[in-house]
Amino acid sequence: MEDEILKVEHLNKFYDNWQALHDINFSLKKGEVLTLLGPSGSGKSTLLRTLNGLEDYKDGTIYFQENKIDPTPKNWQLLRQKIGMVFQSYELFPNLTVIENVLLAPVKVQKRNENEVRKEVEDLLARVGLSYYLNAYPRELSGGQKQRVAIVRALAMKPEVMLLDEITASLDPEMVRGIEEIVEKLSKQDHMTMIIVTHQMNFAERIADEVLFLENGKILEDTPGAEFFKKPQTKRAKEFLESMDF
Numbered sequence: 084m085e086d087e088i089l090k091v092e093h094l095n096k097f098y099d100n101w102q103a104l105h106d107i108n109f110s111l112k113k114g115e116v117l118t119l120l121g122p123s124g125s126g127k128s129t130l131l132r133t134l135n136g137l138e139d140y141k142d143g144t145i146y147f148q149e150n151k152i153d154p155t156p157k158n159w160q161l162l163r164q165k166i167g168m169v170f171q172s173y174e175l176f177p178n179l180t181v182i183e184n185v186l187l188a189p190v191k192v193q194k195r196n197e198n199e200v201r202k203e204v205e206d207l208l209a210r211v212g213l214s215y216y217l218n219a220y221p222r223e224l225s226g227g228q229k230q231r232v233a234i235v236r237a238l239a240m241k242p243e244v245m246l247l248d249e250i251t252a253s254l255d256p257e258m259v260r261g262i263e264e265i266v267e268k269l270s271k272q273d274h275m276t277m278i279i280v281t282h283q284m285n286f287a288e289r290i291a292d293e294v295l296f297l298e299n300g301k302i303l304e305d306t307p308g309a310e311f312f313k314k315p316q317t318k319r320a321k322e323f324l325e326s327m328d329f
């Protein structure tokens with residue numbers, strides 16, 4: 084399909100002998116935001132991590148821009164330049180400053196010109212309100228600021244798609260909204276293609292073009308966001324939304 088960035092067909096994932104993901108199928112088009120919802124332990128993080136090569140899978144096929152991924156470590160290393168990921172726990176290097184954290188991959192991995200990248204990332208850091216913190220260390224930042232750095236670090240690679248794994252889950256409530264606004268702008272203004280795992284239902288409703296509802300490692304629903312939050316198709320999804328006070 085034209086403009087298809089990611090496609091997953093019949094993906095099965097095991098942890099030892101236990102099956103964590105069952106026959107996962109979906110596709111993601113350029114500019115689209117897919118949100119993974121479901122109860123704790125339903126396999127959302129596992130699926131996201133599999134799409135970034137952080138988890139192996141037993142069978143099934145993942146396509147990136149219509150090319151079948153040969154899931155070798157070397158291929159995933161290359162693909163991580165195109166498939167950016169942001170984690171709940173920031174994963175910043177504690178011994179590097181903000182600007183050093185952000186410049187590391189574009190300069191050392193992508194071998195791009197440092198001055199050129201520096202200009203770009205300074206603009207990105209300004210956009211998220213971090214101009215005064217270029218030379219600060221992660222320990223000097225709040226959780227919300229650290230997460231902004233992590234988002235900019237992923238963006239600095241100019242990825243085709245971003246995977247966001249519960250990126251507001253460790254933040255104080257007053258920080259959550261600021262991060263959500265950054266992600267919403269990324270979608271609405273920059274048309275960034277994203278897959279988002281979140282427990283914030285209001286945010287998911289605002290941002291999701293499509294919702295995958297998972298339970299026990301299976302996709303129970305694949306529904307447009309506008310429909311899912313008004314009228315989920317399955318009883319389980321309805322109960323889930325009620326349990327989230329939605």
Ligand SMILES: Nc1ncnc2c1ncn2[C@@H]1O[C@H](COP(=O)(O)OP(=O)(O)OP(=O)(O)O)[C@@H](O)[C@H]1O
Nearest residue numbers: 098103121122123124125126127128129130249280
């Ligand atoms: N490294 C691992 N080894 C073994 N089992 C794992 C591992 N990681 C996750 N699991 C199991 O896989 C299942 C899915 O976990 P996963 O973290 O993907 O769920 P989730 O939907 O993201 O949950 P949450 O909303 O609580 O983050 C759970 O039963 C979990 O215990």
